[in-house]
Amino acid sequence: MLNHRRLLDWICVAAILIIAQRVHATETIRFEDYFADGALRIDLVHSGTASSEEMSVRRIVREEIWAGPKVNLIPHWDMGKYRLDVRDDSSGTLIFRSGFSSLFAEWRTTAEANLVRRGFEETLELPFPRGRVELDVSVRNKTGEFERLLTVSIDPESHVIGKTPNAGGVDIHELVVNGPPERMVDLLVLGDGYTVIEREKFRRDCRHLMDRFFDAEPFASYRDRFNVRAIHVASPESGVDEPRKRLYRDTPFDMQFNTFDSPRYCMTESVWAIHDAAAHAPHDAILLIGNSSRYGGGAIYNFYTAFASDNEYDDYLCVHEFGHGFAGLGDEYYSSAVSYNELYPRDVEPWEPNITALLDEGKLKWGSLVDADTPIPTPEDDPRYADKVGAFEGAGYSAKGLYRPAKDCKMFSKGNRRFCPVCERAVVRMIEFYSPE
Ligand SMILES: [Zn+2]
Known part of the structure; x- marks a missing residue:
């Protein structure tokens, strides 16, 4: 009997711990708990070739202004070739995340990157942390999964953190x-x-x-x-x-x-x-x-x-x-000559919100904007779908294998005055992210 009671107690404790962990994982990060005024800026050298890459820290400075939102510090989307994660050092809690892409990432897909090794300047910015933090920069690998590229531990009290000159004369x-x-x-x-x-x-x-x-x-x-x-x-x-x-x-x-x-x-x-x-x-x-x-x-x-x-x-x-x-947003056009080789690997779904490789037809990322009677892929020349959201073949500099949401869009041609509904929704999402009410 006693053993049963003990077992039950342990099950209860385990259940409470699991619930507590879940609550912790979905808990909103309170800006004031982890961040002070200003921004932390990290200048990096991003270097490599077509087949290799690495990041090195050039300098770290405190800036006076952080303009980003003080809520939604961990967006629920994952965009960009790279991802910056910031964790509170003492608790390991993820306190900030942002995605980005870079000129270096594009250069790696050019012919030159097979011949020479080059380094490019990059800058990361985050709100200035109150306590010690660990920064991780990850890159999407060939299968689209994130792999760690750089880890930096930063003590905000350290004298190695410089300051940007004041704004006099600007x-x-x-x-x-x-x-x-x-x-x-x-x-x-x-x-x-x-x-x-x-x-x-x-x-x-x-x-x-x-x-x-x-x-x-x-x-x-x-x-x-x-x-x-x-x-x-x-x-x-x-x-x-x-x-x-x-x-x-x-x-x-x-x-x-x-x-x-x-x-x-x-x-x-x-x-x-x-x-x-x-x-x-x-x-x-x-x-x-x-x-x-x-x-x-x-x-x-x-x-x-x-x-x-x-x-x-x-x-x-x-x-x-x-x-x-x-x-x-990705370029929806596919007819212009570009210098990239394999900017979009064929067997990976692009992260851009307006381009799909249709690798999983049941999960079209803009599916909620598609009418039930619109076929996927959508025929280009059928007038019934000319103004509909669908999945039209030809996007991301490729006539085959990549699909765009509409026949025309501001991301497709100079002639169109508007973004397609999928692009417009992606832009509005960002506006709302940066200007929380
Ligand atoms: Zn579009």
Whole structure:
């Protein structure tokens, strides 16, 4: 009898422990319990080849501003090629998570990565921790599972943590201010290749592009959830680099056309310089405007969004690129030549919310937006489905094996004024994440 009682007691204790663990796992992280004011910034060198990669810490600094939300610190989605996890050292509790992608990850899929080893600048940001934390950066492997790439233990009291210089002399222009940074989507626009005498042109270009941006849905409907600030850093020379023409300009952020030798891909590898400037203003997302009348741009999820200032497609360009940078949307087009080999491995479902490999037909990730009578895959030329959400073959630079949600979309063609419903839903999810009510 006694033994039975004991056994029952043990079963009760075990059950309570299991319930307690579950409660702990789903418990919301209270920002104030784990984080102080400001942000922790870690500059990294991400290096390797097509077949190898590693990350090394370059420096760690405290910044004065953390603009991100102070709730939902562990998003319920997993986006990006890489993932940053932050754990409280004493309890092991996961207290912060963010996904991101990088220029290095794209470069690894180019032909050059089979020939040389290269290093790229990257920067991670998180709210400044109160106590010692362990940071883990993981990368999706060939089967889509996360594998650990870097582990860093950080003591926030350590004297090795530097400080960013104060904001004296920084030329910050507030275009739109609707509320405090932790409750708004904070966009920060940096101009590249604008000289001292082009300061007014930079402001004009910012206003013009942000007007185009807020003309587009869903940004028009969510306009009051955004703050927009711009920083003008005087450039020694006007314009941005055009290597194929052997035109090189001395500019603060080193933007250049012909990234990966692609004519219109216009990016920069000077990520630390971007964050040195961005440290002075709240930023959930960074937009770089290159002072150029050539058509070009590019963007990478939770990395940055870049585009040229003056061209006939500017209304398309800034919104399309922002779709990549802010919401992790993939390119839905497949006809343009790109420099990537196997950017989307064939047997893995892409993490992008608007591209699928249809590996599991029963689990289409945008299935809730598809009518019951729409076939999957969806025939391209059947007029009954022309305006429907389905799964149309051809996406992510590939005519076969990858599918997009709609025939046309802002992520598919220049002609379309709107995101498809799947892309729009992904953008709205991010707006709501950064601007909690
Ligand atoms: Zn779309």
